[in-house]
Amino acid sequence: MSAPPLPDVTAPGAARSRLLGTGERRSWRLAVVAAAALALLPVLGVGAEGLLRVPDAWSALGTGAMLRMVATTLALMVGVGAGTLLLGGGLAWLVAAHRFPGRTLFSWLLVLPLAMPAYVLGFAFLSVVDYTGPVQTAWRSLLGPQAWFPEPRSLAGAVVVLTLCLYPYVYLLARAALAEQAPAGYEAARALGAGHTRAGLRVVAPMTRPALAAGVALVLMETLTDFATVQYFDLHTVSVGVYQVWKGTFDRQAAAGLATVVLVFALLVLAAERRLRGRARFDRAGGTGRGLPAVALHGRRAAAATTACAVVLAAAFGLPVLRLAGWALADGGHGSGGAARFAEHLGNGLLLAVLTAAGCTAVALVVVHGRRMAPGPLVRFAAPLSTVGYAVPGVVLGIGVLVVTAGLDDALEALGVPGGTGLLATGSVAGILYAYLVRFLALSHQSIDASLAGLGPATTRSALCLGAPPRRVLTRVHLPQVRAGIGVALVLVIADVLKELPIVLLLRPSGFDTLAVRVWLLASENFWQAAALPALTIVLVAVVPVLLLVPRTRVPS
Secondary structure, three states, X not given: OOOOOOOOOOOOOHHHHHHHHHHHHHHHHHHHHHHHHXXXXXXXXXXXXXXXXXXXXXXXXXXXXXXHHHHHHHHHHHHHHHHHHHHHHHHHHHHHHEEOOOHHHHHHHOOHHHHOOHHHHHHHHHHHHOOOOHHHHHHHHHHOOOOOOOOOOOHHHHHHHHHHHHHHHHHHHHHHHHHOOOOHHHHHHHHOXXXXXXXXXXXXXXXXXXXXXXXXXXXXHHHHHOOOHHHXXXXXXXXXXXXXXXXXXXXXXXXXXXXXXXXXXXXXXXXXXXXXXXXXXXXXXXXXXXXXXXXXXXXXXXXXXXXXXXXXXXXXXXHHHHHHHHHHHHHOOOOOOHHHHHHHHHHHHHHHHHHHHHHXXXXXXXXXXXXXXXXXXXXXXXXXXXXXXXXXXXHHHHHHHHHHHHHHHXXXXXXXXXXXXXXXXXXXXXXXXXXXXXXXXHHHHHHHHHHHOOOOHHHHHHHHHOOOOHHHHHHXXXXXXXXXXXXXXXXXXXXXXXXXXXXXXXXXXXXXOOHHHHHHHHHHOOOHHHHHHHHHHHHHHHXXXXXXXXXXXXXXX
């Protein structure tokens, strides 16, 4: 069936159509502002209530406990930040600037740990190096029963696990920056007598500083939001405190006060990242896109490079997956409650994931399309604010949704509805979906916006000049252009929601478990074998978006 033609602008009804289009554009402007307000509400709620309630959090936990939490959080962030900077930056330099056996394969395999949630790698790591694990058992057999061994359940153990999980953020950004380097500066340094390593440190490293800073900032935000992995290692961070205060006392105000501390940490991370970028400008001389000339490694150096990549990949992804697969085959799903319970947990997770993906895609379409329909200062200011939730730790968003729910309850009770929504005390799927929408909207927005970037604004303006109303421009012009972006957005959001833990733990109604919740609950009780099947399922699903990322991250051979 052929599509109806666009309206004739010379027809008598064209003026009315343009007026209708103007009215619709105003509606799209309001829709973009509403999306930004929706995303900001939980963050502003925590900030408004929490700033006045920080003393409540201190009194709820005790001053000494609070100070220890802050110190532990700082130490963890410093350790993981330094570890990922060295590991991710070093691997990026190794892959981008050298040729060795397996280099092309490792260039994308090293991204796979992105699919491994830290709370899964955490218990797989402990199962190997804990007192009853094969490493310590072999150690005692070799050196005697009293031989000293580092304590795995410690700050150092948590730093190792989080570094192995999160280094791909630094690796990807640093490698992309190196691939875009113009070789002129590096070659000039070599011509002046600098060695390969010295030229890299003195010329190339400063040019990649913005990418390294952005990667480390992402790592620190992920470290800050984690409260599941660190509990395996007996650490009490500020995020753990938020969860304990809310679940232990249901004191929303004290939890909001503590969440404000987490929010301050997040803002400090963002400020530090901006500070590291500074006012420096990195203009490339000698062209772009060629990347650095790769130095061929031979003999022991080539073997060492291949071994280093293989060891990191095995520790962060290969061995944990094999460990989980072995446990899952041995357990057969009985330990996690049988097939019916597994299907129930998987169904709950998929329900949240699909609804979140659909909601994020719809709102992202509104924002991206509305920005073209109603350009102006207000829309340019509001559109980026709609994605601010991705930079906010999950525990802060969770408490923010509780604050919003409490405000809604108060408003309903003032209108004569006893008990309000009734959602605050019991938790709700609606609250989880709201928090997820705010948290993951950035993923959909970036995917759809990138797809629409291939369509020049002139096409949109031409359609509008021909009298097509904004809704028709959306269905006839913009939607066909962004189909691929919508597909990528759906996959990214579904995978991230299935892995997500802090928000669902804070806001879930009683008896509503997902695979992630089940893994954490079982692993916390050291039922590692029972947690293997749901954990392996999460990892396999999360691999899909990573594989989608691979074509964009290949290093030229």
